[in-house]
Amino acid sequence: MRDVYNLGNSKELASWFAEHITTPSANSRNIIESRASEKEALERIAAVNQLGDTMVMKTSYWQRVWVVQEVCLAQKVFFVYGPTLFIDEDAVLYAHQMSGIKLASGMNNMLKARQRRFSEVMRLETLIEEFAAQMCTDPQDKIYGLIGLANDINAVDNSRNATEGDEDEGDMATMQYSGSEDVDFIIDYRRSFYDIWCDVVQYLFRCPYYFVPAHLEEDEGELARLRHERLTNLIRFAGLVQNTLQDGVERELAQLAASSSASELGAQLRGPKLFGHHLVPARGYLAGEILDLGPSYAAFIGSFRHQTAWRTKWRKHYRKEHELGQLREMEDRYAAKILNYSEADVARVASIQGDSFVAFRTVDNGPLDDLTAARTTNKQKIMQDVLKTLSTLPSKSLTQNAPGGEARRFLGTDRCMGVAPPGAAIGDWVIRFFDCDAAVVVRPNDASDPNTPCMLVGRADVADILDRKGPHGYDKLGSLALQRGYSDDPDHKRFDLVMDWHTLQRITASITT
Structure with missing residues (x-):
């Protein structure tokens, strides 16, 4: 790393970086000067780039699940590697298209997700589908690490689980349509893999996206399509979530079955209520x-x-x-x-x-x-x-x-x-x-x-x-x-x-x- 640092002009970037990330005023002259400075810096950095197409592309950094949040939630992102700096995701994609710089699959998926971060694409279901292969030490983080990105779900403090998690007839145990309200999701590392899996699967039936918006009430064809879509996707999604948790649900239940009677196992695995029944x-x-x-x-x-x-x-x-x-x-x-x-x-x-x-x-x-x-x-x-x-x-x-x-x-x-x-x-x-x-x-x-x-x-x-x-x-x-x-x-x-x-x-x- 020291050799790479000394090889280029990374030493010069610190002062320019600090100046550049200061938001310019609305004055058009300041914006023009800022963009000119940005272009000059990028050209200077590119001139001494000694890494070619092996830049950030071979590192496992882009396979980490928590990096998804780092890339998608930041107001502005910079990509710096040794003497090379890209000012934002557009610059990276431009370099990929024009200069043949290779993008790791994880990096490319994150950049696409960032571009769509304000749209309905950022539902928990879609995020799990997109980033199920990301790596982390704790398999639970493959779910918890995406909650903050989803625009159709809210993270709930785990202290709530201490008082409501064991109830049988309360709101958390009975799944009912909640109108346009967001879905609350409990973040608690003490919970079993099975409980987490149940929470994510039942989200399909709480999420406002899966219920018919008021403006579609007159469109019977669209109503039927939406109802059909959420029902046909259930099996695939339930399996995808189990795979995302790295077979933790299956291993956990095998251990539970070995130490419990059939009646005890049934009581522990009955899951939440949907429409008044388990x-x-x-x-x-x-x-x-x-x-x-x-x-x-x-x-x-x-x-x-x-x-x-x-x-x-x-x-x-x-x-x-x-x-x-x-x-x-x-x-x-x-x-x-x-x-x-x-x-x-x-x-x-x-x-x-x-x-x-x-x-x-x-x-x-x-x-x-x-x-x-x-x-x-x-x-x-x-x-x-x-x-x-x-x-x-x-x-x-x-x-x-x-x-x-x-x-x-x-x-x-x-x-x-x-x-x-x-x-x-x-x-x-x-x-x-x-x-x-x-x-x-x-x-x-x-x-x-x-x-x-x-x-x-x-x-x-x-x-x-x-x-x-x-x-x-x-x-x-x-x-x-x-x-x-x-x-x-x-x-x-x-x-x-x-x-x-x-x-x-x-x-x-x-x-x-």
């Missing part, structure tokens, strides 16, 4: 119906014979060569992927016990659309109706008598394939979720009725037909039923789901987004 609404789509079950995961990865026999069975269900070609292409990628699964990856493909889950097909404005609409006043009644549907489902224990006690390869309609949880059976339905690889297997209460409510069998692992990040998007996500959500798609592939918080956590742990 349940969460979400939206997915029908990816396919299970046509065949193949070898167990263990047999598949351990025997080439089982792999060959599994591929041979496809001709029982698919005859067209172009469909078989797509299946072979999918299988080539998917088999290579699951062969490298860890024990934890395999363990996530599991049956999920519990009665607090129901899935049902919906078209146009269903009960969850009304539930999440700001103008709806009978939200608790809607949830009561959903609970009545839950009570009509058979006992969950009946679903565990299906053949096979291991996770098994499956093939479904619409070229849906993957690994099904223990207890899955032919005729079960596979439900997937927007822009992620999360999937569940459900069992219809009445297979002859396409609108019958469904119970949960467990979490599945599925193969993608297309690259979700590619130019052509997702296989089923391109359908009218998912893009519009409220369309008249004849296949009626849209599914609405209601589940408890722990089930949501298990479905979204370590998903790929």
